[in-house]
Amino acid sequence: MADRREPRGATYPGNTGRALLWTIGSAVVPGIAHLRMRRWAAGGVILGAFVLLLAAGVAGAVVLGSDMLRSAFYMVQGRWLLTAAAVAFALTVLWMAVVVHSWTITRPPGAGRLARFSAGTVVLVMCLAMAVPAAAVIRTSYTAYDTLSSVFDSALGGEPHDAANPWAGRDRVNVLLLGGDSGSNRYGMRTDSMMVASIDVEHGDVVLIGLPRNLENAPFPEDTALAEQYPAPTGFTDLLNEVYQTVADDPDRLAVDPEATDPAADTLKAVIGGITDIELDYYALVDMEGFEGLIDAIGGIDVHIEDPIPYGQEGGVLEAGDQHLNGNEALWYGRSRVNSDDYARMGRQGCLIKYVAEQADPAAVLTGFEDLAGATKRTLRTDIPQTKLPAFIELADLVSDEGEMRTLQLSPPQVDTAYPDWEEIKALIAEAVQEQEDGQETAPKDGLAVEPSPSPGEEPLPGLAAGDDVADSTEWQEYTGLTDPSPTTPGRQVGSDATSLDALCP
Template structure:
């Protein structure tokens, strides 16, 4: 009597294994277990819907694969984020139901204890594998929305018309963005904006002029009618350096800010002050806390930088960036753009412009996508901007053009500018000429002076110079 019992157990185990395989196969091709169990109409319907959905998903991924502008547009639309999360959850629940039903249809009957235990373990494993992608989709959507809300300004309240949808810049030829690096170290009070670069971007081509402002510019003029202009009237004017304007306003925003209701009144005021000073209306600002700048670089896997001469850094010069073309980490990139040991402020300004060029050239869309969560986390901690969320897709599209376009720099530093007593009228002329040179198609640098051999990256002469010439 023992032999038939053992044979029955073997047959049941074999049936359990086959049921497990059909159920596992239903994870990859939902509906096949239903077909195996004779539920042809239901199985064919489930399998057909799955294949159509998979084909649509593949087509969508291929379409959006390298189109960051479309991705940015979708993320900035709350209903798309909510819809993607809801669809992911609904499809996951349906998928789970199909897998559980697949086991019910194919398992041996009657189901013994071993079969029930095996089925429970199998379903837990398969359901976990199905739930994971849905969790990732929802998490990515939530992270994207949180990053946008934290970093960028809310979308404009006014409805966008058809013309704006076609041309988000409404016929403008240039867009001007102020890039600020805030040096809020643990050993100093407040924040100093030691890095100040106005990027003027030609919309059609992406050609860019970087206007570098030294931190030690004095007697900065303030817009007429503002509290700053009344408190610091000429000829004495502002009794500190340009890099102290932000902190001065931050200490008394209600009294000194041009717009106390702005998300960051100090950054908004500095944007307007610099725009007034150089005669270039600034549309938006982006402020990066340099303490977290390294995290942003690390999130994209570092940046390749050619270094002609060794760069020492640290309080006592204990750190060293050796010469040669090498991929540097975020912390090394931070020192590449900050170190003044053995050089000066203006050489550092040149390296900062070069670093922007290298990052723009190397930040590939797929690199950004692969490091999305790391970038989002770093951005929330270190980046602030008044760019409206609704403008982000257009700016992403413009940034892609900039990465392939010409970049030139105009450093407002000696010898062309005397920082202790700047001629602001002449500075406005230099900026205006630099913009007009690019607009008129004047991109030849053959007759312009070479960078000083003692200060790599530093501009010499009053005309803007191609970063390809200044940067190694």
């Protein structure tokens, strides 16, 4: 056929089947069909581009595959996600164009109608199969982009951001972690889990400050609508876990910033910041009803349980010992109060944070990415801006690899939840953070932390026996009248020293 303008000396494959084989071969090694037909320039360019792209792809896979942190770094940036989707689409279109053109130039003239139809069907199916991986890349990229856009603030709201100095020279970044306990059988949401995570951005050390849900008479920041509505000294007569819903019921009148994404969470951040005397940078609120989806998406977690924990409506029990918990079991591990109390639950929630931080395997996260993204959209609210996510990814890696996690549970006897001494609470928190920073200064060069020697009288004494002098008892024995020298659950704490989560959560 003269109109096809084949190069001089080019010969067609002997039949339609051979032409189809050359076309299939061009899908594996683009350009070989063009070289077969003596289209040297086009074949050389296509083959050369393919080799370069293949080399770049292999290098990228090796680099990103061996550095999951870098992979996560790119996956939390919208521009890279959109770029990946666009590149996948463009390359797939070019790939299919090469295959179709390979068939066009190799098909022999004079082939029967049935042969042409059958071969054309094979080429079409082949092109559709080539589109599958690109569709997967585009879908994953869009899912990640949509999740980021839905959960995280897309604008800084005037906050300066420097990628080279994301924390603006600050030593610590402070995040309020909230667990909202909502459900179809109750009105609104109560923040039954409230923790402040104070993170050292240089060493990765963390102090988790657990606030009891039943703290009463919470003071509100001055010159706010809440302070005017609930003036001291009577103030707010509900528990601290009711502040969120109180604001959510009337955000236009009571919220610190009614225009915030979640005015109630934003206001609670200001309230707890005042209570703790810590400048809280961000909050993250997880609806505990959807928490199990997050745990399932990362493959569950391994925990150590000291005593059996009843859970669920069916009379189930989380047995003592080392256990692997799915999402539903982890939810009950963190929220159950059967045969325990609020403070034991606070301790288990601190352990959950430690376990997730240690066990969130990046490979498992990527494998269950779509489930994780869906669960995140349903359950997580935060005011962390998208631009800060790469810095938080790096900080999380530092915490996991090098940081020490300590917890200060504000529980009786050092804190009277009915009549809190707010100045004493602030002093306890400041002492716990300062103690961690002092430990960093005295740590040896190999990075191993040095535990301070206990002061005289700080060592717990054995249980009281008949005739023992009460003056020799521990603070816990004096408070409870029990023979145990110290509390046996991770949520109870006596004294101002923040306790290592490694000791509380083996």
